[in-house]
Amino acid sequence: MASLKKYIDYKLVLLLGGFYALFDLVYIAKVAFMRYHFPRETPESWGTFLIYNILIDWLIVVTYMTLIAISTKRFLYKNYRWEKIILIHTVFSILIGLIIRLIFDLFSILTGQIALADYELEASIFRFMYVIDLNFLIYFAMVFIIYTYYYVKQVKEAEQQRGMLETQLVNTRMKMLSSQLQPHFLFNTLNSIAVLADLDKEKAKDTIADLSDFLREILYSSDENEITLENELRTLEYYLNILNVRFSDHLKIRQEVPKQLLNFRVPALLLQPLIENSIKHGYSYDHTDLEVVIKVLKTNEHLKIIVENNGQSLTKDHKELMENGVGLSNINDRLHNLYGNNYFFEIRNKVPGPGVETVIQIPFR
Incomplete structure (x- = not known):
């Protein structure tokens, strides 16, 4: 079960199944309307219609689209070009109709509804072509659901990650201040400045400026989680200058x-x-x-x-x-x-x- 969860998002499968179930409900309502106003001489029974045209069709489509969802997740991770993605999905939209037609024909032959000798390939192709545009629209509607689901999920994860990073960055600043503002750090730095005040006033001023700039960078610098290496080295320079004064040669x-x-x-x-x-x-x-x-x-x-x-x-x-x-x-x-x-x-x-x-x-x- 754990290994399946790695590849299959069950919430997405339920969403796809619910969408196609809604489509089937509309289709059932249309068939009921047509049968009431335009009854045929030997209409197909409702039981046969619901089992073969609705239930089996629903299982095939949802299973197929679950595999498409798994493939789509890989497309997103590999950053395929949009032209390639559209081409792949166009091929898959045609394949879904062929697969449905093939399964229904095979099922009809195996259950004896159609004798193998009476099977007509041309009639099967005609039935496939009759609904190819509908299969195309349904497929891309469900693909749109898949991409929207993954996009919304990524946005939520990114927002959570951003919140965690911002919290960690604030904690890092506070921990750095806590470690840098230990008594021994301030004492050593200020003591070095006091000594330099008598020996080298300019260097003492520079050290005070470095200490001030370093603390300012930690407290008031941008809340970005990533900065350019150049800016990182500039902030580091203040700290290094203080270390050079403290540790001398x-x-x-x-x-x-x-x-x-x-x-x-x-x-x-x-x-x-x-x-x-x-x-x-x-x-x-x-x-x-x-x-x-x-x-x-x-x-x-x-x-x-x-x-x-x-x-x-x-x-x-x-x-x-x-x-x-x-x-x-x-x-x-x-x-x-x-x-x-x-x-x-x-x-x-x-x-x-x-x-x-x-x-x-x-x-x-």
Whole structure:
């Protein structure tokens, strides 16, 4: 049952079945009217009519359209061109009439209603051609229902996803503020500014400006979930300037970002927690000088972001880090909501070492 749900949307099947049932009710009303005003000498019994012309026809059409709904879902995922989709559905609209005619003829032969020797292919083709326009209209009416259903469903899912992302972005900003506004961060930054005020007033002013701009970007920047890599690096620059003052000559941060990739979009406020994590876990008694490198690469249809250091190696695997790190799990949740399963995120030891690298791969946007 679970495997069927993966391919069949039962709500959509009920919708298609209900639509065709409504069509059948109109058809029954028309037949009743015609029989009352224009009775035939040997009319087909109502029982035979309802079983063969309504029930069996309904089952065939709903089953066929369920298969079309499954195919349509694949068309949407594969982003086929609209010309190709129209051509495919036109062929399917003709096939539905042929399939119905074939099943009814075969059923009539098997039940003895028509002898095989008396079967006339020409008469069967005539009956098929007589209703080909009606089959065409019904088919495309039901295809319209299928596309409308999937579109509305995607809109609702997108709205839910957008709400989750907006909530996560706000939480990220608050968590970043919470982590950055810890007493040790403000104390160290303000203490550095106080020292610089006597030694280098201009640098002290620059540090104050960086701190102010960094906090302003977190609090008041756009609520977009994705921004250009150029804007992300601009926000990051304020944070890096503060780190350079705090850690002085013990920290070097290098960027390897090709200019042609600056216009690609990345999740907002992505790099800062990655660098913070790299610095936090990179320093040790054996690694008092740290170098952090930010790399952005283009690989096939994806953007690859790497933040690596030359510090101490990890003693925990990626899964353990995700379970224990709130910031890291938050990043993973945001990536999942933005890109579904079309992304890669892993923290691992560099090979060859020493050092740790965080690798994120996202589709181009």
